[in-house]
Amino acid sequence: MSSVKSEMPQGTLDMVILQVVAAGPIHGYALAHRIRLISRDLLQVQQGSLYPALHRLENRELLAAEWKASETGRDAKFYRLTPKGRAQLKKETANWSRLSEAIALILRTAEGRAP
Amino acid sequence: MNWWRRLRNSERLERELDAELRYHFDRQVDDNVRMGMSEEEARRRARLDLGGDDQLKESCRDARGTRWVDNMWQDFRFAARLLVKDRWFTLPAVMALALGIGMNGTMFTIVNAMIRGLPIDSPERILSIHARDGAGRWRGLGVSYLDFRDFQAGASTFSGLAAFSQSSVTLGDAGRAAERASSAYVSANAFQLLGDTPALGRDFVPADDQPGAPALVILGSRVWRTRYNADPTIIGRSVRVNGVPSTVIGVMPDGFRFPVVSDVWQPLARMSELMDQPRDTRSLQVFGRLADRSTPAQAQAEVGAIAARLSREYRVANGNTGAVVAPFPGHFAPTPILIVLMSAVGFVLMVGCINVASLLLARSVGRSRELAIRVSLGATRWRIVCQLLAESGLLALAAGAMGFLFVLGGVWLFRNAVTGITFPYYIQWTIDARVGAFIGAVCVGTAFLVGLLPAVQVSRMAAKRSLKDGEKTAMSGVARRRLTTALLTVELALTLVLLAGAGLMMRSFLAIYRADSVVDATRVLTMPLALPNEKYSTPELRTATYERLQERLDGIPGVSSTAFASVVPFAGGPSRQLSVDGQRSMPGDSQPIVSYVRIRGRYFETLGLRLLRGRTFADRDAMPGSEGAIVNQRLAAMFFPDEDPIGRRICLTAPNTTTATPPACATIVGLSPTVRQQYFQEIDPVVYVPDRADASELRLMIRSDSTLSALAPVIRAEVSAVDNDISLNAVMPLNDAMTQSRWGHRVFGGMLTVFAVVGLLLAAVGLYAVTAFSVAQRTQEIGVRMALGARSSAVVWLFVKRAALPVGAGICVGLAGAWAVGRLLRRFLIQTSPTDPTVLVGIAVLLAAVSCAAAFFPARRATRVDPVAALRYE
Numbered sequence: 001m002s003s004v005k006s007e008m009p010q011g012t013l014d015m016v017i018l019q020v021v022a023a024g025p026i027h028g029y030a031l032a033h034r035i036r037l038i039s040r041d042l043l044q045v046q047q048g049s050l051y052p053a054l055h056r057l058e059n060r061e062l063l064a065a066e067w068k069a070s071e072t073g074r075d076a077k078f079y080r081l082t083p084k085g086r087a088q089l090k091k092e093t094a095n096w097s098r099l100s101e102a103i104a105l106i107l108r109t110a111e112g113r114a115p
Numbered sequence: 116m117n118w119w120r121r122l123r124n125s126e127r128l129e130r131e132l133d134a135e136l137r138y139h140f141d142r143q144v145d146d147n148v149r150m151g152m153s154e155e156e157a158r159r160r161a162r163l164d165l166g167g168d169d170q171l172k173e174s175c176r177d178a179r180g181t182r183w184v185d186n187m188w189q190d191f192r193f194a195a196r197l198l199v200k201d202r203w204f205t206l207p208a209v210m211a212l213a214l215g216i217g218m219n220g221t222m223f224t225i226v227n228a229m230i231r232g233l234p235i236d237s238p239e240r241i242l243s244i245h246a247r248d249g250a251g252r253w254r255g256l257g258v259s260y261l262d263f264r265d266f267q268a269g270a271s272t273f274s275g276l277a278a279f280s281q282s283s284v285t286l287g288d289a290g291r292a293a294e295r296a297s298s299a300y301v302s303a304n305a306f307q308l309l310g311d312t313p314a315l316g317r318d319f320v321p322a323d324d325q326p327g328a329p330a331l332v333i334l335g336s337r338v339w340r341t342r343y344n345a346d347p348t349i350i351g352r353s354v355r356v357n358g359v360p361s362t363v364i365g366v367m368p369d370g371f372r373f374p375v376v377s378d379v380w381q382p383l384a385r386m387s388e389l390m391d392q393p394r395d396t397r398s399l400q401v402f403g404r405l406a407d408r409s410t411p412a413q414a415q416a417e418v419g420a421i422a423a424r425l426s427r428e429y430r431v432a433n434g435n436t437g438a439v440v441a442p443f444p445g446h447f448a449p450t451p452i453l454i455v456l457m458s459a460v461g462f463v464l465m466v467g468c469i470n471v472a473s474l475l476l477a478r479s480v481g482r483s484r485e486l487a488i489r490v491s492l493g494a495t496r497w498r499i500v501c502q503l504l505a506e507s508g509l510l511a512l513a514a515g516a517m518g519f520l521f522v523l524g525g526v527w528l529f530r531n532a533v534t535g536i537t538f539p540y541y542i543q544w545t546i547d548a549r550v551g552a553f554i555g556a557v558c559v560g561t562a563f564l565v566g567l568l569p570a571v572q573v574s575r576m577a578a579k580r581s582l583k584d585g586e587k588t589a590m591s592g593v594a595r596r597r598l599t600t601a602l603l604t605v606e607l608a609l610t611l612v613l614l615a616g617a618g619l620m621m622r623s624f625l626a627i628y629r630a631d632s633v634v635d636a637t638r639v640l641t642m643p644l645a646l647p648n649e650k651y652s653t654p655e656l657r658t659a660t661y662e663r664l665q666e667r668l669d670g671i672p673g674v675s676s677t678a679f680a681s682v683v684p685f686a687g688g689p690s691r692q693l694s695v696d697g698q699r700s701m702p703g704d705s706q707p708i709v710s711y712v713r714i715r716g717r718y719f720e721t722l723g724l725r726l727l728r729g730r731t732f733a734d735r736d737a738m739p740g741s742e743g744a745i746v747n748q749r750l751a752a753m754f755f756p757d758e759d760p761i762g763r764r765i766c767l768t769a770p771n772t773t774t775a776t777p778p779a780c781a782t783i784v785g786l787s788p789t790v791r792q793q794y795f796q797e798i799d800p801v802v803y804v805p806d807r808a809d810a811s812e813l814r815l816m817i818r819s820d821s822t823l824s825a826l827a828p829v830i831r832a833e834v835s836a837v838d839n840d841i842s843l844n845a846v847m848p849l850n851d852a853m854t855q856s857r858w859g860h861r862v863f864g865g866m867l868t869v870f871a872v873v874g875l876l877l878a879a880v881g882l883y884a885v886t887a888f889s890v891a892q893r894t895q896e897i898g899v900r901m902a903l904g905a906r907s908s909a910v911v912w913l914f915v916k917r918a919a920l921p922v923g924a925g926i927c928v929g930l931a932g933a934w935a936v937g938r939l940l941r942r943f944l945i946q947t948s949p950t951d952p953t954v955l956v957g958i959a960v961l962l963a964a965v966s967c968a969a970a971f972f973p974a975r976r977a978t979r980v981d982p983v984a985a986l987r988y989e
């Protein structure tokens with residue numbers, strides 16, 4: 001495990017959740033696991049912000065939830081993307097890539113002058 | 116799920132949240148164990164990962180978006196507990212607000228009933244058309260028959276125009292005593308325009324409203340029930356109306372008494388000589404229903420244009436006549452008095468609100484520590500304001516509930532106060548949905564008025580103050596004292612305005628009462644008496660009958676004198692424009708208006724009056740060429756201030772005719788004491804002229820030494836002996852007529868007085884409470900002062916002085932307000948100036964005295980403080 005872990009930038013958690021859920025219905029625990037896995041342990045999602053975010057997205061009807069048996073056989077709350085959520089995700093990813101490109105550009109050109 | 120469903124399913128959501136988090140926790144523990152941790156270690160790590168369980172749940176609940184409902188519920192529960200605990204604060208506060216809300220609700224019920232209009236669908240679409248003279252002095256004139264036909268032909272903004280004229284009729288049936296009923300002649304389309312249909316039988320049709328059509332009549336349900344025992348076979352039967360056999364074709368539904376209190380309707384064409392009336396005899400009332408998509412402004416424009424054309428075409432009759440479109444029916448009571456009364460109850464409510472607000476403000480001092488704790492635990496300022504508003508909201512809610520009971524009681528009291536006074540049929544003192552909405556709105560307004568100021572003030576304090584400040588000193592800043600002083604000033608100013616209004620009204624009432632007492636009305640009976648028109652068709656026949664009646668009535672034992680008059684004293688009557696011969700009066704509106712009464716018999720004697728100068732009427736005063744008139748002292752004082760009025764000539768013009776009709780002139784032969792004719796206004800100048808039997812209906816007045824109730828049957832018998840068809844009803848002591856004519860001043864003045872007294876009490880209680888509170892707050896300081904040797908008078912002065920500022924300022928501001936109220940009331944004031952110094956000074960002194968007492972008693976209590984105990988007080 002790497003000791004350098006990054007905090008999730010403000011406002012990106014929702015996008016990350018939507019992206020992961022887009023792959024198929026998933027419950028909270030697996031979601032946390034998957035985020036850590038995909039980001040190669042670089043991103044640490046605190047459960048303290050994961051669940052409120054899930055509930056918020058559900059209330060905004062970007063996610064829908066249902067209870068069904070999980071891989072362990074116990075019932076778990078599975079989230080899946082709604083059409084509305086899919087649209088939102090598309091919008092946010094587009095936004096994000098524009099933003100990150102712009103920032104990367106700034107960082108590259110300003111590199112030499114950094115102290 | 117929308118927030119409402121989320122709120123309703125909150126228990127299920129709670130369970131699911133629990134299960135979801137537990138699932139996460141258990142999986143984490145399992146994984147941790149699989150990674151080689153001991154069971155205990157695995158659980159510890161899982162808990163750490165998950166963070167605080169409750170904190171997490173709270174965040175999830177926040178995400179639901181229903182937090183504010185929970186908060187509100189919490190606030191209300193907390194507020195309710197507090198208010199129940201502080202019941203000695205709550206009870207008076209609720210009481211003060213409930214009084215205010217109750218009075219407002221009652222007053223609104225009354226105003227609502229008066230302005231509600233006709234009980235039909237969209238009553239605002241019904242408009243009336245009045246003639247008016249060029250100068251605009253007479254606005255509410257009737258419309259002549261010919262003008263009505265022209266309006267009917269030309270007005271396209273109306274879907275129809277109808278006309279009516281009020282009268283009274285004698286209903287007769289074979290073998291039964293005749294009965295007098297108020298009635299109206301209506302054009303055939305009148306009921307249809309209103310949207311009313313007979314409950315039984317049929318409505319008039321245009322063919323019924325033609326000259327020469329058979330005599331038809333529609334009965335009101337009152338007459339139908341009382342005189343005809345609700346007999347359904349009445350349709351098609353013949354009854355005698357004014358002696359003419361007429362066929363009953365319909366019965367109107369219960370409660371329908373259009374236009375005012377009519378019980379019998381005949382077609383307009385039955386109105387005698389209507390078709391022959393000249394264009395300047397404006398004897399009809401005209402109303403119409405606006406056509407779809409027409410506006411009142413368009414109607415006014417069109418009607419005005421028609422009137423302008425008529426005044427060009429008929430220069431002699433209509434040269435100086437225009438037309439106005441107005442809501443129908445017009446407002447029942449004079450609007451200024453309703454404005455004054457509505458403002459008065461508004462003031463009472465404001466005084467109540469200010470009281471409760473300053474009590475809340477005072478109470479909040481004791482709570483500043485509690486609030487500071489809440490702030491330091493993370494409550495936002497908004498939450499604190501919400502919580503305080505919840506308190507005032509609950510107070511207002513409780514007050515509203517209690518206030519509604521007061522409304523029921525108030526309306527009941529008002530109904531009792533006005534029993535015996537005839538109101539138009541569409542005025543019903545009922546509490547309808549509009550009243551309910553008004554009371555609701557007043558409650559909400561009250562909650563904010565009471566709560567907002569203290570809440571903002573307190574939360575500002577709470578946000579600033581830290582916990583370590585002593586709670587006593589936290590709020591007792593200069594700011595709070597200034598605020599309290601300002602509130603008290605407003606309160607006292609409002610009270611002064613209320614008292615001044617009531618004082619002026621009371622003084623007016625006394626003035627009328629004093630003026631009326633010149634008439635000795637205790638032993639006088641009055642009743643309307645009508646000769647059937649068809650039987651007594653000429654003045655000669657009528658005169659002979661009046662004379663025979665007078666002879667017989669004078670012969671009744673105990674009767675000392677009888678008289679006839681076109682209208683009894685105090686009961687209104689027609690007005691005339693007066694011009695004094697020799698003083699060329701200006702045309703138009705400079706002509707003064709006087710009341711005009713035709714009398715016959717021993718009128719002044721019957722009223723217990725003696726002429727001040729001159730003589731009573733002789734026969735020749737009624738003869739053409741030697742007309743005589745008697746004027747009252749008020750008229751003499753107005754128009755002959757320093758001269759002898761006897762022998763002067765005066766001329767009277769009816770307002771609804773024009774210069775084309777020659778005025779009736781007469782020589783003044785006598786001067787009578789002032790007896791009022793009109794109500795609702797300044798005591799009026801009156802001209803009496805001899806009756807020439809022009810009309811078939813007169814008021815009979817009889818003075819007698821025997822008991823009045825025993826006299827009525829004897830009078831009936833004597834009248835029947837002359838002719839059974841002469842109807843006589845509503846026999847009434849003149850005293851009752853007098854009392855009724857004063858109802859406006861009695862009822863409205865009485866209400867204003869009640870409002871003012873309640874306002875004064877509330878203001879006094881408020882001042883008392885504030886002073887008592889500041890005494891309690893400064894007990895320690897008083898103890899120090901007394902221990903150091905301050906005299907008790909100095910201590911009392913300390914507190915009274917503080918009350919003196921708002922009292923003085925309040926009186927000054929209030930006097931300015933009283934001046935404004937006086938101007939509004941001006942039309943209602945009788946022999947009282949709107950700035951009557953007696954009233955204003957008296958009121959100011961009263962208010963100052965009550966205020967001093969309210970401040971003095973708690974202040975004196977301060978001097979009884981034991982210095983040692985006071986110093987230990989902290």
